Amino acid sequence: MNLNIKAQEQNTYDAIVIGSGVSGGWAAKELTEKGLKVLMLDRGKPLEHVKDYDTATKDPWEFAHRGRITNEQKETHPKLKRDYPYSEHNEKFWIKDSDSPYNEVKRFDWYRPDIVGGKSIMWGRQSYRWSDIDFEANLKDGIAVDWPIRYKDIAPWYDYVETFAGISGQAEGLPQLPDGKFMPAMEMNCVEKEVKKRVEAKFKDRRITMGRVANITQPLPGRTQCQFRNLCSRGCPFGAYFSTQSSTLPAARATGNLxxxxxxxxxxxxxxxxxxxxxxxxxxxxxxxxxxxxxAKIIFVNGSTLGTTFVLLNSISKRFPNGLGNDSGVLGKYLMDHHFRTGASGTVEGFDDHYFFGRRANGIYVPRYRNIGSDKRDYLRGFGYQGGASRSGWQRGIAEMGVGKDFKEMLTEPGTWSMGLGGFGECLPYEQNQVTLDNSVKDAWGQPVLKFDAGFFENETKMRKDMMNDAAEMLEAAGAKDIHTFDNGSYPGMAIHEMGTARMGRDPKTSVLNSWNQMHAVKNVFVTDGACMTSAACVNPSLTYMALTARAVDYAVKEMKKGNI
Known part of the structure; x- marks a missing residue:
């Protein structure tokens, strides 16, 4: 590589933000609004809001391969092709595995974007607060290390980010799933309402609520409410869901400091x-x-968990021979992801004269109820469910050998109602689940690659049995017919909720970051993406990244003004 070192003064800023996804966008917004000159760096190509969402309004027949990827794309994306996120609809958003390879001791599915905005463009948008049940779990169970914060420390920041991002949802008053600053919730359809009524009558410890989602149901400045198109992963020209492009990037740019x-x-x-x-x-x-x-005086590392881990591990010096801030030796260890792809589905009778509006980009949610209060299982922690009810459409005729007038007319009417529940379970923080640098392989830019060695173990296996059987039990209680359970297997990375490799903690000997997401050993470096997480809970984590980022920026700027950084 050629070194091209320009004049230092020209390349100096108050703060540098590495990464432009969910947390990086928040870091840039908060730092610029506090008056700092900020350089935000991203490995991805530019993606302009609205203009560059070039598949957002296409009809299915306008895609050459009807959404499927070609054999050539499978060859250049051997790992991305493994699961649903990579498709013809958003192919240009993802990085080529051939340019940026990684190695696996055990299978790990790394979904890596190649655009400004990162996964904030393609994320699932489910947005839930953690509770003290989550923050206290490691201490209570004697696992890993204790979180250095509790719910009260982050609650005001949840309020703050929810108000700006726009989260629609329903307050439920549950201690394990704190309520937030919600826009009106999307409406359940008739079958979901009936399933909710029957399940809650049978199981007093279980609640079915509308998904809490970063799709707005009321307008915000520069953004229009959700249009119920359910094409979110292509980019939303209405700005109807929170993304860097729709929300934090315009705010940061408006300051003139970015x-x-x-x-x-x-x-x-x-x-x-x-x-x-x-x-x-x-x-x-x-x-x-x-x-x-x-x-810069301050550096926020928000490269997404694994990108952040790479940067830190690759930052070698005499003081830090094993990676920046890695005095504890835990950098890259305790890698977590949620396990999922297990649950049940069934058909529901009695609603043939009912349908639903649009294509709602959201489903129902069943908050965790296992190992809560008096409930004790033969595993630690718990799980929640995402799911929903819908009616089959004309696609049900594709595999049929039907011809003629009667067959065509049958396909003009909606098919049967079905209801599904899929579990998302917590993975414990295991020291042996780790990612390291592999210097025997280089990427297209001559850098070492990451090597993954992570799996799910006995606790997750036991939990998955409940995740599958409880789903069937609830559907049976709701009167569903033809119930089928499934466990399609889950590998780390598939849920795209990777976290934990540069964890927060109270003791510098066992953690990388303190209670403010600040490196114990390098006071002007902050990590506020998934890498900072000390445990995984069972809820989608992105809202917590947002709140931790806003909180950390507030602290960092105050410390800088005091001369402590």
């Missing part, structure tokens, strides 16, 4: 031995492969 630099691969963070601080970052231009250094 410099956004795409196609910028952060290689490492520069550590100054004399100052005992990080002074900047080394960045490789994606196209020219030239390396440039940029400098």
């Amino acid at each position: 410099t956004l630099q795409p196609d910028s691969i952060v290689n490492s963070i520069i550590y100054d031995e004399a100052k005992g601080k990080a002074t900047g970052v080394k960045v490789i231009d994606k196209h020219t492969k030239q390396m440039t250094e940029y400098y």
Whole structure:
């Protein structure tokens, strides 16, 4: 690589944000609004809001392969092709595995974007608060290390980010799933309402609520409420869901304090031995492969859990031979993801004269009820369900050998109602679940690649039995027929909720970050994406990343003004 070091003054900012996804966008917004000059770096290509969502309004027949990927795309994306997120609908949003390979001791599915905005464009948008049941779990169970924060520390920041992002949902008053600042919830359809009534009558400890989702049901500045198209993963031209492009990036740009630099691969963070601080970052231009250094007083690392882990592990110095801030030796360890793809489905009779409006980009949610209160299982922690009811359409005729007038007329009418429940379970933080640097393989820019060695174990296996059987039990109680259980297997990475590799903790000897997401050993470096998580809970984590980011920026700027950073 050629070093292309420009004048230091030209490349100096108050703060650098690495990554532009859910947490990176929030870091840039908060830092710029507090008056700091910010450089936001992302390895992805530019993606302009609305203009570059070029498949967002296409009809199915306008896609050459009707949404499926080609054999050539399978060859260049051997790992991305494994599951549903990668399709013809959003193919350009994802990185080529052939450019950025990784190695696996055990299977790990890494879904990696190649756009500014990161996975905030393609995320599932389910947005739930953690509770003290989650923050206290490690201490109570004697597992891993204790979280250095509790719900009261983050609750005001949940309020703050929910109000800006826009979360629709229903208050339920449950201690395990705290209520938030909600826009009106989307409406359940008639079958979901009936299933809810019957399940809650039979099981007093279980609740069915509308999914809490970052799709707005009332307008926000520059954004229109959800249009019920359910094409979210293509990018939303209405700005109807929270993303960097629709929300945090316009806010940051409006300050005049943001410099956004795409196609910028952060290689490492520069550590100054004399100052005992990080002074900047080394960045490789994606196209020219030239390396440039940029400098700042504060660095927020938001490269998504695994991108962040790479940058930190690759930031080697005499002081930190095993990665920046890695005095504890836990950097890269305790990798977690939710396990899912198990549950049940069945048909529901008696609603043939009912239908539903549009294509709602949301489903129902059953909050965790296992190992809550007096309930005790033969495993630790618990799970929640996502699901919903719908009617089959004309596609049900594709596999039939039907012809003629009667067959065609049958397909003009909706088919049977069905209801499904799929569990999302908590994975415990295991030390042996880790990601390391593999210097025997290089990516297209001459950098080492990540190597994964992570799996699910006995606790998750036991939990999955309940996840499957409880779903069938609830559907049976709701009067569903032809109930089928399923367990399609789950590998780490598939849920795209990876977290935990640079965890927060109270003791620098056993954690990377303190209670403010600040590195114990390098006070001007903050990590607020999934890497910071100390346990995984069973709810979708992105809302917590947002709240932790806003909280950490507030602390960092105050500390900088005091001269402590």
